[in-house]
Amino acid sequence: MRYWTNELWRLGYLAGGFGLIGGLLGFLGWGLALGLALYLFVHLRHLKSLYHWLITNPHEEPPPGDGVWGDLLDRLYRYQKGQRKAQERLRSILNRIQESSEAMRDGLVMLDNHGDMEWWNSAAEQLIGLKVSHDRGQHVTNYLRDPAFIDYFNRLDYREPLTLQSPLSDNLILQVSITLFGDNERLVMARDVTRLYRLEEMRRDFVANVSHELRTPLTVLAGYLETYSDYASDLPPRWQRGLGQMQSQTDRMQHLVEDLLTLSRLETDELSGEGHCLNMPALLEQIREDAAGLSQGRHTFSVEADATLSLCGEEQELRSAISNLVFNAVRYTPEGCHITLRWHATADDLVVEVEDDGDGIDPVHLPRLTERFYxxxxxxxxxxxxxxxxxxxxxxxxxxxxxxxxxxxxxxxxARFRCRFPASRRCTPDTR
Structure with a gap:
């Protein structure tokens, strides 16, 4: 404010002084015009100095100035100096981030809000085969053309990573995960999981082979035990008790082998097409009847199903999954409990619910409930x-x-178990 006051006084001195001289000489108007012209000339000279400084050497000391121009030049210089320090600090941070990213074994690819590749580290070049010379600015799906990745990228549901083969080699297995940030920008991380994938493959093959090998001897044992049980009344009591225990344990082993084979098939087989349009109310009613037979009157059941909704899927697989939930409720809830089966739609998905009013489960166990043998x-x-x-x-x-x-x-x-399916799996039954 002080500088503007001084400028006004300077303008007043020039205009008043030259006006007074012009008035004494009989040229008042010319005197005032000359004073204003001199004032304008001084400002234009400072403006020219400012322009020349900004164009040629803005990083150097600003040109000398007085009054408001001196203050303006000093403020501009301090602002530029602060900006340069901030830029250097940001540049240092970016360099550290890039250096740390280069040290990572996982590939990182940064995408803009259109999905075009902006930057990646050297690990991404080794795992995916990206080249700075011709891949920068390309859309990521133009390079990673695996249909599974394209569907994963477009679905925008990145809660679980995706496993796929590298474009460089079919023997290189990558685990890809995507993180959203900023204005719909994405960070793609690719990790080499070939060794873990091979170990998991070996485990699946081992479980499948052992299960197949166990099935035959267990079938033979079960057959002989069933035959022997027909003559159990002729055996001593101690032998009868042992025969019953052998039958019970053989049945348990057969159930275990069947479940292992089912898991192995689910892990290795591809889902054949989209499945069929299922009448879910009828399916839940059938499962309720099976569960009532297992319960033998110890529990009560109800089905709440929206008859207008149908689900596209594999009937046997879905029957097995929902039956497992309902049978667990029968096995692990006390006598007299009520079990409810529901089928309905929410704003985002289709839901099958199995709810009971039993003892409940401590939340500490919930994250591990779907692990094998937990x-x-x-x-x-x-x-x-x-x-x-x-x-x-x-x-x-x-x-x-x-x-x-x-x-x-x-x-x-x-406890309440919810099976959530995407709304895209809703279908219309074929009534022909």
Whole structure:
């Protein structure tokens, strides 16, 4: 404010002084015009100095100036100096980020809001084969053309990573995950999981082969035990008890082998097409009848199904998944509990719910319930004949149908298992 006051005084001195001289000489107007012209000339000279400084050497000291121009030049110089320091600090941070990214073994690819590749580290060049010379600015799906990746990229559901083969080699297996940030920009991370993939493949093959090998001897044992049981009354009591235990354990082993074979098939086989349009109310009613037979009157059941909704999927797989949830509710809830089966739609997805009013589950166990052989109470699971694979089967069936399992439970408040399917799997039954 002080500088503007001084400028006004300077203008007043020039205009008044030259006006006074012009008035004494009889040229008042010319005197005032000459004073204003001199004032304008001084400002134009400072403006020219400012322009020349900004164009030629803005990083040097500003040109000398007085009054408001001196203050303006000083402020501009301090502002530019602060901006240069901020830029240097940001440049240093970016360099550190790039250096740390270059040190990573995982490939990083930064995409703009259109999906075009802006930057990547050297690991991405080794894992994916990107080249700065001709790949920068290309859309990521022009390079990663695997249909599974294109669907994953466009679906915008990045909660789970995707496993696929590298464009460089079919023997290189990558785990790809995408993170959204900024204005719909994406960060793609590619990790070499070839070794883990091969180990998992070996595990699946081992489980499948062992299960197949066990099936035959178990079938033979079960057959002989069934034959012997026809003459159990002729055996001593101790032998009768041993025969019953052998039959029970053989049945349990057969169930375990069947569940292992089911899991192996779900992991290795491709889902054949989109499936069929299923009458879900009828399917839930059939499962309710099976569960009532298993319960033998110890529980009550109800079905709440929207008859206008149908689901596209594989009937046998979905029947197996939902039956596992309902049969678990029968096995692990006390007598007198009520079990409800629901089928409805939300704003985002289609939902099958299995709810009970039993003892509930401690939330600490919920993240691990779908793991193979995980049991909350090992003794109780053995007594009820569970194999520890039911929820793992449910999880894999839902994955094959682009769905996922939500579990909501607290001790003393029962449990609710929700099978969520994308709305795209809603279908219209063929009534022909």
């Amino acid at each position: 049991r909350i109470d090992k003794g109780r699971s053995t007594a009820t004949g569970g194999t520890g694979l039911g929820l793992a089967i449910v999880k894999h069936v839902l994955i094959r149908h682009q769905g996922h399992l939500d579990i909501d439970s607290h001790p003393g408040e029962g």
